[in-house]
Amino acid sequence: MSLHPLTEAEISEIHAQLHELQVEHRDLDQVITHLIENPPPEDLLIRRLKKRKLLLKDRIIQLETLLIPDIPA
Known part of the structure; x- marks a missing residue:
């Protein structure tokens, strides 16, 4: 997992990749x-x-896992 939150552009790109793969x-x-x-x-x-x-x-x-926000421990 990344230590920084995803940007809107990164989220959009992940959604596009997800759609294509699905x-x-x-x-x-x-x-x-x-x-x-x-x-x-x-x-x-x-x-x-x-x-x-x-x-x-x-x-x-x-890719779906990347879209799930990190939950603080």
Whole structure:
């Protein structure tokens, strides 16, 4: 966590990044579902897409955490 509060510009940038990642995450979810439901699924492609989706989810969580204000101990 940063020791200084985020500026409005930093918060806006994080929100923009979050939106972009959430859209890509949702799109990948739809592609994965389509590939699974419409055989023959390409297992390697599905594994790669699922891995990318997990990486996106981790980054989304990191960015969301930056937006949560620090609570003094």
